[in-house]
Amino acid sequence: MLNNDLHRSISAGEQERRDAQKIGNRMLGRVVACNGSHATIAAVAEHGDTDLTELWSVGRLISISVGSNRVVALAYSMQSGERQWAEGEDTKFHIEVELLGEVRVGHDGREEFSSGISAYPYLGAIAHRIRSADLLRIYDAGKNDTCTIGKLSQDESIDAAIHVPSMLSKHFAIVGSTGVGKSTAVSLLLHKAIEADHRLRVLILDPHNEFAAAFPDHAVVIDTDTLDLPFWLMRLEEFSEVIFRGRPAIPEELDIMRDLIPEAKRAFKGSDSGLMRRSASEKSSLTADTPVPYRMADLLALIDERLGRLEGRSDKPFLRALKMRITSAINDPRYHFMFSNNTIQDTIMETIAHIFRIPGDDRPISTFQLAGIPSEVVNSVASILCRMAFELALWSNGAIHMLVVCEEAHRYVPA
Template identity: 25%
Template sequence: MSGIDPTFMGRVSTVSGASVTVKLSESLASGLSIIDGHTYRVGQVGSFVRIPQGYQDLYGVVCEVGASAAPKTLDAEDIETGRWMRVELAGEAIGSQFERGLSQHPNINDNVHIVTEADLKRIYGGKGDDQVKIGSLSSAENIDVRLSLDALVTRHSAILGSTGSGKSTTVASLLRSIVQPDGNANGSPAARILLLDIHGEYSRALADMSRVFSATPQPGEEPLFVPYWALEAGELLDFVAGGLNENQEIAFTDKIQEMKAARIALEALPGIDPQSLTVDSPIPFSLKQLWYDLIDFETTTYVGQQRDQPKLEQVGDPATLTPPRYTPHAMGTAGPFLNSAARGIRRQLNLMRSRLLDRRFDFILHPGPWEPDLDGRVQADLDTLLQGWLGHDRPLTILDLSGVPSNVLVRLIGSILRIIYEALYWSREKTEGGILRPLLVVMEEAHRYLGPESGNVAADVVKRIAKEGRKYGVGAMIVSQRPAEVDETVLSQCGTLIALRLSNPTDRGRVKGTLPDNLAGLMDLLPVLRTGEAIITGEAARLPVRCRITTPSTEHQPRSSDPAVTEAWAHRRKAEGYDRVVASWRAQRTTAVAKSVTIKREPVVDFPEDTEVTE
């Protein structure tokens, strides 16, 4: 059979655990083989082989080719032929059912065959399975590569690659393949995917299937708001008031607790019991009123024999952040006297006022219809916020964070993730929860907030999602160009790894550390992968595979291409005004203008054809 079977490659020479050494056949004259009209590359690192075992077939991936793959016990002259190949076994198939892992091992001199298109269909299953097509085999472009959608979402995943390796295009292609494979109506139209877009790359690429929320919305986008009162008190105070010691923090939290209790007494809210109210309960309260009450207490001066009569000169206004004015204290026995119970938080209150007046932070401190009035009433509650993010008629939500100031970006990401995870965690028994309708959270530029020693709110929430999210229907997709700067705990919980080109040895070492020892050799290919080519291993891939990711059409590609340097530098340009540059810098908004231009438009009236025009 071996003499006439075009798929025959060689025979098993040694078996050690899951590693198999194969001696290639002398009849294998070239690295190409044509089988049933399809061309296959033979003996390529990353390609597949099949070892028949009667009714059962074993499948493996080629990890090493050449003399170095030969058994160490052979004579030098046998090794020098170089016709050797090391294969790592990965799974087996009985009939049409493929399963990862091994129930038996091959024997010496067993035949080894090329894996053909029919074999791959056997592995990946039919159209009725949960398989999502994402590209084609690098060693055989006619064979589709598919991933298990269930494993991709519930067991988490990571897309890793250096700048320019095709990371953003891979993310866009993968999300499009999940929702609208091949551009048709099949797929997952009821998917629920949330994409944190740090650089504003995906709004154009996925506009036809997404709803976009932005801190600096463009036409067709909706404003992004994150209500401050939905955050934990500690993270909110850390942002608006800076560093606080224990006594100073108690001054703030006691007042917040009091204001939240007053809000519940004013009007009952569904689900909250006054006896179980905590300072972290997501109850609306006014930051302006909080600031006013605390600054009033800190600056009050008293007169009178008992020093109990406030010496107020002018009442302030919390709505405009105008503080009350008291007669300054004086030395001696006549007064006025300072408030001896003051907590010494005037500096922190000044910072809070500055934050509230800074228009860059309106998306969190003045969150539109979610901004409470001075009594704590709001026009819209958190259900409207979650409905907008997760319950609209499109499968994808893009949160464009490119207009968010860098000093608050990490805190904002942590707040968004905490709001979403807490909501889905506590609603896990309801139809809107994560179990009956799972959520996939895609986190771009994850290394910016998931460092090993970051210790921020975002890192804490993502670790919780990575460890527990599977149970509650919340999946994570980590996207990063620096795997070495991503927390090892988070990366180790990613069941599926999509590794694009990585040149840095430290980054490659981190990726290797997440794989079994027998597959680590595959990662030696990372520096030489082409743009848009990836090595995929883990739960969603039934076999480790070297894959060429499908490239979306031009109008559906993310806005992450390199600048056209040659074209931009080819022609001399006129002197430009940089006043617009400074205006955008000051406004922290890319669309800001230096001069407002008003154009008066008037309709143009044409003369009728039969009307003579006289000069």
């Protein structure tokens, strides 16, 4: 609902203004303390009556009258003065609220909600039940093309609506304790998002393999059996996490990889079979982080070459250890999705098409199941996928809308 619609439906607001003059109807308490972000409200439950206290609960919005404006606040803590309740006697209690914004009268005479506060509550200011019209203004997306996802818990006569383009134009998080329904909320939002934006592509990093069931007709499942993620897409830091199995890298071995990986990339670029020597003038600006294909066989051959040299004997223990680490990773079946034969060639187009659903074929969602990936390389895999998603969205010049959903991001996104 737009703000001008609220302005036209003024009769309910006028009625609430008349009710506001009846202190017993909407008054909840008075401000007894206030700073730049919080306020304390004192209230009294007469004769132990709980009708007033039912209006106070953590998570509810209230409003505080300040002149012609109404400051909107969220209750987050409450307690009785003596931490006890006496039946039949007056009970005083205090409510801590967070100041969120205010409903003010604009230059055109219309009331609108703003997240800023022009005048803070004074001591003795009246706190009262928030008006339904104010709730509408607070949750009004200001757009016509919104999607309804439910009802407001504080007033179930009001739709909870989102504007998908505005939501997806910025980072956002869904937080809550275990069991409150975060995954259900994410699934609902994604269903609404793909309905509203047909160009949207969604990649879900799913550590519990739970989201595939929520999108049986709109998603493909990607796991270690159906994934070919080329190892050469990794940066040196990410590749070292694989080789060292999540442990800190040995500096000498890391330096060797930093020198030899560009040589292996140049060898692959210059010839499709075996190593190919090139003069210094012919060498390109490849680095260990450049996403260019290379063969593990070429990298191991370069290590063997250094082992056969007469000089640099102090490096040989590190060369042997590095060769053993690389060989062990290549032969580990858990890393087959990175080191299979399919990952040697430049298959980046096929990888992008498969993971990011281009074309979508009526299934714009990819659920990337992380449960089967070794824990020590989950960080690296997530890093590659997020980097690819960013580059794809950037270089498509807006043709592709990309959304990456990180379920339990704290498990694989460094702090």
